[in-house]
Amino acid sequence: MESINYLDWSLLVLHKLDSTYESSKKIDDLLENFNTLFVDNSTDFKRIFDSNKALSGIVLDLDEDAEEIVKFVRETNPKIPIFILTEEDSSKLSLQILKLVNIVMNVFEDSTSFLSGQLELEVEKYMSSIKPIFFGKLMDYTHKFKYPWHTPGHAGGLMFMTNPIGKMMLDFYGENTLRSDLSISVPELGSLLDDEGPVKDAESNSARVFSADKTYYILNGTSSVNQVIWKGRVTKDNLAFVDRNCHKSLNYGMVITEAIPMYMIPRRNSLGIIGPVKLEEFTKEYIDKIIQNNPKLTEEQKKQKIKMSALTNSTYDGLCYNVNKIKEALNNNVENLHFDEAWYAYAKFHPIYKNHYAMTESDNFIEHPPIFASHSTHKLLGAFSQASMLHVKDGTKDKVDFVVFDEAYLMYGSTSPQYSMIASLDVSTAMMDFCGDKLMDETILNAIHFRKRIAKLNKEYASFNEWFFSLWQPEKVLYNGTLIDFEDVPDKYLLEHQESWTLDSDNNWHGFNDIEKNYVMLDPIKLTLKCPGLNVNGKYDEIGIPATILSNYIIDRGVVNEKTDTYSLLFLHSIGTTVTKQEALIKVLMNFKKDFDNNTPLKDIFPDLVSSYPEKYYTKGLKDHCLDMHNYIKESKLLELMDKAFQVIPKQELTPAEASREVFRGNIEHLPLKDCMNRTAGVIVVPYPPGIPVLMGGERIDEASKSILNFLLAREEFERVFPGYFSDIHGIEAFNDEDGVRRFHTMVIKN
Numbered sequence: 001m002e003s004i005n006y007l008d009w010s011l012l013v014l015h016k017l018d019s020t021y022e023s024s025k026k027i028d029d030l031l032e033n034f035n036t037l038f039v040d041n042s043t044d045f046k047r048i049f050d051s052n053k054a055l056s057g058i059v060l061d062l063d064e065d066a067e068e069i070v071k072f073v074r075e076t077n078p079k080i081p082i083f084i085l086t087e088e089d090s091s092k093l094s095l096q097i098l099k100l101v102n103i104v105m106n107v108f109e110d111s112t113s114f115l116s117g118q119l120e121l122e123v124e125k126y127m128s129s130i131k132p133i134f135f136g137k138l139m140d141y142t143h144k145f146k147y148p149w150h151t152p153g154h155a156g157g158l159m160f161m162t163n164p165i166g167k168m169m170l171d172f173y174g175e176n177t178l179r180s181d182l183s184i185s186v187p188e189l190g191s192l193l194d195d196e197g198p199v200k201d202a203e204s205n206s207a208r209v210f211s212a213d214k215t216y217y218i219l220n221g222t223s224s225v226n227q228v229i230w231k232g233r234v235t236k237d238n239l240a241f242v243d244r245n246c247h248k249s250l251n252y253g254m255v256i257t258e259a260i261p262m263y264m265i266p267r268r269n270s271l272g273i274i275g276p277v278k279l280e281e282f283t284k285e286y287i288d289k290i291i292q293n294n295p296k297l298t299e300e301q302k303k304q305k306i307k308m309s310a311l312t313n314s315t316y317d318g319l320c321y322n323v324n325k326i327k328e329a330l331n332n333n334v335e336n337l338h339f340d341e342a343w344y345a346y347a348k349f350h351p352i353y354k355n356h357y358a359m360t361e362s363d364n365f366i367e368h369p370p371i372f373a374s375h376s377t378h379k380l381l382g383a384f385s386q387a388s389m390l391h392v393k394d395g396t397k398d399k400v401d402f403v404v405f406d407e408a409y410l411m412y413g414s415t416s417p418q419y420s421m422i423a424s425l426d427v428s429t430a431m432m433d434f435c436g437d438k439l440m441d442e443t444i445l446n447a448i449h450f451r452k453r454i455a456k457l458n459k460e461y462a463s464f465n466e467w468f469f470s471l472w473q474p475e476k477v478l479y480n481g482t483l484i485d486f487e488d489v490p491d492k493y494l495l496e497h498q499e500s501w502t503l504d505s506d507n508n509w510h511g512f513n514d515i516e517k518n519y520v521m522l523d524p525i526k527l528t529l530k531c532p533g534l535n536v537n538g539k540y541d542e543i544g545i546p547a548t549i550l551s552n553y554i555i556d557r558g559v560v561n562e563k564t565d566t567y568s569l570l571f572l573h574s575i576g577t578t579v580t581k582q583e584a585l586i587k588v589l590m591n592f593k594k595d596f597d598n599n600t601p602l603k604d605i606f607p608d609l610v611s612s613y614p615e616k617y618y619t620k621g622l623k624d625h626c627l628d629m630h631n632y633i634k635e636s637k638l639l640e641l642m643d644k645a646f647q648v649i650p651k652q653e654l655t656p657a658e659a660s661r662e663v664f665r666g667n668i669e670h671l672p673l674k675d676c677m678n679r680t681a682g683v684i685v686v687p688y689p690p691g692i693p694v695l696m697g698g699e700r701i702d703e704a705s706k707s708i709l710n711f712l713l714a715r716e717e718f719e720r721v722f723p724g725y726f727s728d729i730h731g732i733e734a735f736n737d738e739d740g741v742r743r744f745h746t747m748v749i750k751n
C-alpha cells in the first residue's frame with residue numbers, strides 16, 4: 001500500500017482556452033510530474049475546489065479573475081500553495097493578493113524544469129504542514145514497514161491472513177487500519193499514560209485549539225471523562241451540586257466518589273422540553289439554603305463549601321448557557337465547576353456561541369474556580385466512537401495539582417490504548433484549527449436554510465388550512481428594530497447575531513415564561529421538530545401525532561433521528577450535513593403527512609407491528625392510530641403526570657454510594673413497581689424520553705414522591721394499551737408476571 005504522497009493529490013489548474021499553443025505547451029511541460037485537474041472557467045474551478053479536498057496546489061493564469069479566485073481559495077484554505085502564471089509583467093497584482101499567493105512565475109523566462117522543482121518543494125511543504133501531529137507520525141511509522149514482534153497479536157494484520165474469517169476482516173478494514181493498530185511498545189509515537197512524545201504534543205495542541213490550559217485524551221467516552229473529573233477532585237462526604245438533567249455517568253461519578261449530592265432542578269415547558277436551571281440557583285443565598293435545609297448533613301458538613309458543581313451544557317434540546325453569567329452568580333462559591341458538553345465540542349469555533357461554552361474567556365476578570373469540560377469529540381466532531389476529551393481551565397486563584405489529578409486519569413486509562421482513536425482526536429483538532437470557523441459557518445447556515453424551509457412549508461400548508469410539522473425556534477426575530485417572521489430575516493443576520501437565538505420572556509416562542517435576560521440561547525444546529533398535538537402554551541390540538549409513531553415511520557424509511565419525546569423529535573444538523581440529506585428528511589415528513597391524511601392502512605405502514613398485534617391494530621389506519629394514541633395521552637394525563645414526577649426530588653434515604661454498596665452486597669429485592677411504595681430505590685431510574693433521572697439510587701419512594709411512581713405506572717399502562725411501543729427505561733425491567741400481565745420491575749433495598 002502506497003504512502004499518502006503529494007503526487008497522489010492533484011494540482012487544480014485554471015487555464016483559459018484562448019492562450020497560445022506556445023504557452024499551453026510550456027504549462028504542460030511544467031506540470032508533467034503532477035496529477036492535474038484542468039478547468040477553463042472560474043465557475044468550474046469553484047465547484048471543483050469546493051468538492052475536491054485532495055488538492056495539492058492551485059495554478060492560475062494571471063488575468064482579470066485571478067484576484068477573486070485567490071480570495072475565494074484563501075477563505076477556506078489558508079495554506080494551499082497558489083501559483084500564478086504570467087507571460088508578461090505582474091504589476092496587475094495588488095499587494096494584498098501578492099501576500100496571499102506563493103509564487104508568481106513567468107513560464108517563458110525561467111526553465112520549466114527549474115520552476116517545476118519549485119512547485120514540487122512548495123507542494124511538499126504544504127502536504128507536510130497539514131499533517132496532524134500524532135496522525136502524521138502514525139502514518140509515517142506505518143509506512144516504515146517494520147516487523148512487529150509486539151502486541152497487538154494480529155501483528156499488523158498478519159494473523160488475519162491465516163484464516164478465511166480473518167481474511168474477511170482484513171479485506172473489510174484494509175491493511176492500513178491494521179498496520180496502524182500499534183501498542184505502546186513503539187517509542188516513536190509517545191505514550192498516552194506517561195504523557196510523552198507525539199501524544200503529549202497532540203494533547204497540548206488540542207488544549208491550545210480548544211482554549212484549555214490542559215487537555216487529556218480519554219478513550220472510553222465522556223462516560224469516563226466525567227468520572228475522571230469527579231474522581232480527581234471529589235472524595236467521600238464532599239458536597240456536590242448537580243444538574244438533575246445529567247447523564248447517568250455522573251450518577252456513577254457520585255457512586256465512586258461517595259459524594260453527597262444536592263440537585264439543581266431544570267425547568268420544563270409544557271411540551272416536555274427540558275429547559276435551563278434558574279440562574280438564581282447558582283447564587284450563594286440559594287446554595288446556602290439547600291445546604292442548611294439538607295437533613296442528611298451534619299453540622300460540620302454544613303460548614304463545607306460545595307466541592308463540585310456540574311451542569312449539562314447544552315441541554316439535550318440544544319439550550320446553551322451563558323457561562324460567564326453562571327461564573328458571576330457563583331462568585332467563586334464552589335470549588336470546582338464542571339460543564340458536561342458532550343454534544344457541544346464545536347462551540348469554540350463560531351462567534352454565535354460567544355460566552356456560551358465552558359472554556360470561554362471570562363469577562364471583566366471574573367474570579368472562578370478550576371473549570372472542567374467534557375467533550376464527546378466523537379459525537380459532533382470527527383473522532384471515532386468513544387474518543388473524548390477532558391479540558392481544564394485552571395482557577396483564577398485555586399490551581400489544580402495535575403500530578404494528583406493524573407492519578408484519577410490513570411485509574412481509567414487502559415495500558416493498551418487504541419492508536420487510531422488517539423489519531424482521530426488529533427485529526428478532529430487539526431480540522432477545526434485549520435478552518436473550523438468556516439466549517440461552522442456553513443453548518444449553521446445550512447441549518448438556517450432548513451429551518452426556513454420548514455417554516456415556509458408550514459405556512460404554505462396553513463394557507464390551505466392544512467397541518468404540517470414545525471420547528472421549535474423563534475417565530476419572529478427582532479431585525480432593524482421590528483419583529484419580523486423568522487423566514488424573512490436575512491441568513492447572514494441570523495448567522496451573525498447571537499441575540500436572534502437568545503431566549504427572552506418578551507418573545508416567548510419557547511414556553512419558558514420566566515427566562516432570565518441574556519442567559520440562554522438555542523443552538524441553531526439542534527433541530528427540535530414539533531408534531532401537531534400540543535402547543536407551547538400547554539393546550540392540546542384536535543389532531544395529534546405522537547412523536548414515537550413518526551419516529552418509527554421515518555426510521556423504517558431510512559431517516560434516523562437522535563431522540564424522540566412525546567410530541568417532538570430531535571435532529572442534529574452536524575458538520576457535513578448535505579442538502580440531499582435535508583431533502584430526504586423533508587420528503588419523508590411530507591410522505592408521512594400524505595399517509596396520515598389518507599389514513600393509509602397501518603398494515604401497509606408498520607407490517608411487523610400489525611402482524612405482531614393484529615387484534616389491536618389490523619383494522620386501523622395511520623390517522624386512527626395517531627389519534628388513538630393522542631387521545632390516550634390526553635385522557636390519561638400522561639404528560640401532566642410526567643411533569644409532576646420531575647418536579648419532586650425525593651428524600652435521600654441513602655447517598656448514591658451507600659445505595660450502590662447495598663446493591664453489591666445483594667441486600668436488594670426485585671419487585672414489581674406497583675409494590676414499591678415506601679421502599680428505597682437501589683439504582684438510578686431514567687425514562688427515555690426525556691432521559692432525565694426520576695430516581696437516583698438511595699432515594700425514597702413515599703407519599704411525598706408518589707408522583708414518580710404514578711408516572712412510571714402510567715407509562716406501564718400505556719405500554720399495555722399500545723403493545724409494541726415499549727420504552728427504554730434505565731433501571732426498569734419489563735416482563736410478564738405469573739398472571740400473564742406485563743409489568744415494570746425495579747430493584748429496591750431490602751427493608
Ligand SMILES: *Cc1c(COP(=O)(O)O)cnc(C)c1O
Pocket residue numbers: 220221222223224226246247249312340341342343376386388
Ligand atoms: C453522551 C453523553 C455522555 C457520555 O458520553 P460517551 O462519550 O457516550 O461516553 C455524557 N454526558 C452527556 C450529556 C451525554 O449526552
